[in-house]
Structures are given as structure tokens and as C-alpha cells.
Amino acid sequence: MTQVRNRRTPATPKQAAACRGPLDKLLDPVLFKAFSDPTRVALIGCIAKCGRGCSVGEVAECCSVDFSVVSRHLALLARSGVLEATKDGRTVFYRVRYAELCRSLRSLADALDECCPAKGGAGNGKCC
Amino acid sequence: MTQVRNRRTPATPKQAAACRGPLDKLLDPVLFKAFSDPTRVALIGCIAKCGRGCSVGEVAECCSVDFSVVSRHLALLARSGVLEATKDGRTVFYRVRYAELCRSLRSLADALDECCPAKGGAGNGKCC
DNA sequence: TCAAAGATTGCAGGATGACGCAAGTACGCA
DNA sequence: TGCGTACTTGCGTCATCCTGCAATCTTTGA
Numbered sequence: 001m002t003q004v005r006n007r008r009t010p011a012t013p014k015q016a017a018a019c020r021g022p023l024d025k026l027l028d029p030v031l032f033k034a035f036s037d038p039t040r041v042a043l044i045g046c047i048a049k050c051g052r053g054c055s056v057g058e059v060a061e062c063c064s065v066d067f068s069v070v071s072r073h074l075a076l077l078a079r080s081g082v083l084e085a086t087k088d089g090r091t092v093f094y095r096v097r098y099a100e101l102c103r104s105l106r107s108l109a110d111a112l113d114e115c116c117p118a119k120g121g122a123g124n125g126k127c128c
Numbered sequence: 129m130t131q132v133r134n135r136r137t138p139a140t141p142k143q144a145a146a147c148r149g150p151l152d153k154l155l156d157p158v159l160f161k162a163f164s165d166p167t168r169v170a171l172i173g174c175i176a177k178c179g180r181g182c183s184v185g186e187v188a189e190c191c192s193v194d195f196s197v198v199s200r201h202l203a204l205l206a207r208s209g210v211l212e213a214t215k216d217g218r219t220v221f222y223r224v225r226y227a228e229l230c231r232s233l234r235s236l237a238d239a240l241d242e243c244c245p246a247k248g249g250a251g252n253g254k255c256c
Numbered sequence: 257t258c259a260a261a262g263a264t265t266g267c268a269g270g271a272t273g274a275c276g277c278a279a280g281t282a283c284g285c286a
Numbered sequence: 287t288g289c290g291t292a293c294t295t296g297c298g299t300c301a302t303c304c305t306g307c308a309a310t311c312t313t314t315g316a
Contacts, residue, residue, distance in 0.1 A: 009179050016177035017190040023176055027169045035160035037304075042145070045155050049144035049255050051137050051245045056263060062145040066306050071263060073304090090262045090313045098244035102237040109233040116226035117179045127177050165274075184293060194276050199293060201274090218283045218292045 009117075010128060019128035023115065026108040034080035039065055040073050044082060044096065053086060053093030137245070138256060147256035151243065154236040162208035167193055168201050172210060172224065181214060181221030 010016035035041055046062045047054050060070040074094045077083040082101060083094045113119050115127040138144035163169055174190045175182050188198040202222050205211040210229060211222045241247050243255040 010177060012189075013174045013178045013182045013186045014189045016179075017170070017174040019177065021177055023173050027163065027173050029164055029166045029169050032160045032163035032169075035155065036157055036164040038157045039304080041155045041157050041160075045151050046141045046145040048151055048240060048243045049138060049147065049149055050141045051144075051243055051255070054141045057261090058141045061140075061142045065304090067262095068264075068307080069305055072265090075264080092263065096240070096243070098240050098246070102240050102244075105233045105237040105240075109230040109237075112176060112224070112226050112230050112233075115176045115179055115224070116230075118226070127179070167274080185291090193274090195292095196277080196294075197275060200295090203294080220293065 016128065021111070021115075021126070021128045022107075023111045023127065026104065026111050028104075030080055031082070031104065034077050034082050037073075039063060039069070040077060043070065043073055044077065047083065047094060048096045048098075053095040055091045055093055057091075059094070144256065149239070149243075149254070149256045150235075151239045151255065154232065154239050156232075158208055159210070159232065162205050162210045165201075167191060167197070168205060171198065171201055172205065175211065175222060176224045176226075181223040183219045183221055187222070 010019060035044070042063055043059055046059060056067070056071050056074060059074065060067045063070065074083060074085075078085045078094065081097060084097050086093045086095070111127075138147060163172070170191055171187055174187060184195070184199050184202060187202065188195045191198065202211060202213075202220075206213045206222065210225060212225050214221045214223070239255075
């Protein structure tokens with residue numbers, strides 16, 4: 001009985017933690033950490049609504065923090081996969097990775113739905 | 129020309145930052161901060177996959193941190209709107225707010241899509 | 257080759273957050 | 287009423303992060 005593949009609702013949180021599901025890959029702290037700072041969120045919204053690649057200098061005009069802070073935040077956002085950097089001469093353009101971001105968010109929402117008991121989740125074998 | 133309602137693509141990030149769109153309400157640092165810590169993420173995944181309300185003690189068995197740490201994290205997650213707390217006697221059951229969470233994630237994805245130039249966004253008046 | 261523009265990086269400060277221990281609170285049961 | 291369980295809260299410590307200033311790097315244009 002020790003090797004039985006758990007395809008039903010885990011009885012306890014400990015059992016739930018032991019089984020790996022789609023949720024575990026999608027709940028990425030690194031991605032969400034990018035969205036956890038007010039300044040960074042402002043920068044993301046700024047670039048997202050602009051709809052094009054923006055230089056560090058342009059973005060720095062949007063907020064009250066130092067130029068170097070903006071540079072650092074944008075670099076971090078690029079490392080997190082939120083933004084994409086393109087260098088053109090001495091100017092670096094940062095643009096939002098709309099497709100990848102939307103896919104991650106919707107996949108996470110789907111994975112949560114799969115776990116939701118009200119929607120027949122957690123017992124359908126898709127969560128764990 | 130100063131009062132013209134901007135319903136087209138903002139020319140600069142500064143203009144984009146000035147106009148309020150759906151994205152600004154959905155990019156909530158408080159919500160994403162909840163997902164930014166590895167321990168918290170583990171707790172969320174644990175409760176989510178379990179699919180039912182879990183007590184603090186049960187959840188504490190899943191991870192290696194102190195009981196008090198788990199209690200604090202769960203309380204924070206409840207304040208952030210990720211979890212929902214129900215008290216039954218001396219036991220507090222925390223459960224994932226699947227519906228609200230999924231709605232927030234999908235709304236954000238939709239709002240980002242509205243901004244994406246490749247999908248005709250940022251010029252359709254829905255982003256700003 | 258030199259100067260200027262655009263951006264990154266090193267450094268130090270201050271703030272925030274995660275953690276464990278211990279004490280305290282709330283509730284149920286005998 | 288007393289005791290044990292379940293959880294919360296206060297406190298101190300340590301690590302991480304955000305920020306601004308200054309120096310540096312890279313690239314362009316004269």
C-alpha cells in the first residue's frame with residue numbers, strides 16, 4: 001500500500017504536500033516577487049500601458065525614485081521573465097512579455113480550478 | 129489640446145503612467161507579496177491541493193519551520209485575500225479562496241492582453 | 257581620440273521581513 | 287475550577303531588500 005499512486009483527494013495537508021502537481025511548478029515565488037514591490041509594479045504598469053519598448057530613462061521619468069533604482073528594477077524584472085530587454089546602440093528597451101505572462105497567470109488559475117472541490121477538483125487526479 | 133481624453137496608445141511611458149486603466153487596480157503588490165515567499169507558497173500549495181479547510185497544526189506538519197511561523201504566514205495570507213479563515217472551537221481552518229483568486233489572475237491576464245499591441249491593445253481605449 | 261549620452265554596478269544606509277523562542281490568549285473537557 | 291489543546295502575539299536576531307550617491311562601462315558622434 002505504500003506505492004499506491006494517489007489520484008484522489010489527499011486526506012491531509014501533509015499528503016497533499018507530498019504529491020507533486022501542476023500547481024507546484026506554477027507557484028513560482030521568483031515571478032511573484034517581481035510584482036511584490038510598489039515601485040516595480042508601477043514600472044510594469046507604465047511599460048505595459050505604453051505598449052512598446054521603453055528606455056530606462058523614459059521609464060525613470062514616470063516615478064520619483066533614482067535613475068539607478070529604475071535600472072536595477074528593470075533588470076530584475078527581465079531576469080524574472082516579466083520584461084524583455086533589447087539593446088539598440090546605447091539605449092536599452094524594455095518591453096512586457098505579454099504572452100508569457102498571460103500564459104503563466106491563466107495556467108495558475110486553471111491549476112487552482114483543478115484543485116477546487118466545488119469544481120470537482122482535488123479528486124480528479126489532475127491536482128496531484 | 130490639454131483636456132483631450134487619451135484613448136489611443138500613449139506616446140511615452142510618462143503619459144501611460146498618467147492614465148488610469150484596469151491594469152492599475154489589478155496590479156496589487158499586497159496580493160503578489162503573499163506569493164513571493166517560498167514558505168508561504170509551499171503552504172498555499174499544500175492547502176490548495178488538499179482541497180479542504182486545514183488547521184494550523186496540520187499545515188505546520190508539512191514544512192520545517194516553527195509552528196508560530198506557520199500561524200503568522202496563514203494569518204497574512206488571510207489578510208491578503210488568498211485564504212479564508214473559519215474558526216471552529218479552538219481550531220482555525222484555513223481554506224483557499226479559489227474563486228476570488230482565479231478571478232484576480234484571469235482579470236490581470238485579460239487586462240494585460242488589452243494592452244498588448246500584437247492583440248490590438250493599447251490603442252483600443254481599454255487599457256487607459 | 258575625446259566628449260557626451262545612456263545605462264550598469266559598487267557601496268553604505270535604512271527599512272522591511274522571516275524566523276525561533278517564550279509567553280499569553282481562547283476554548284473544550286473532565 | 288483546573289488542565290490541556292490550538293493558536294496568537296511579543297521580542298530579539300539575522301538576512302534580505304530598497305534606495306541614493308558616485309564611479310564605471312558602453313556606445314555614439316564630433
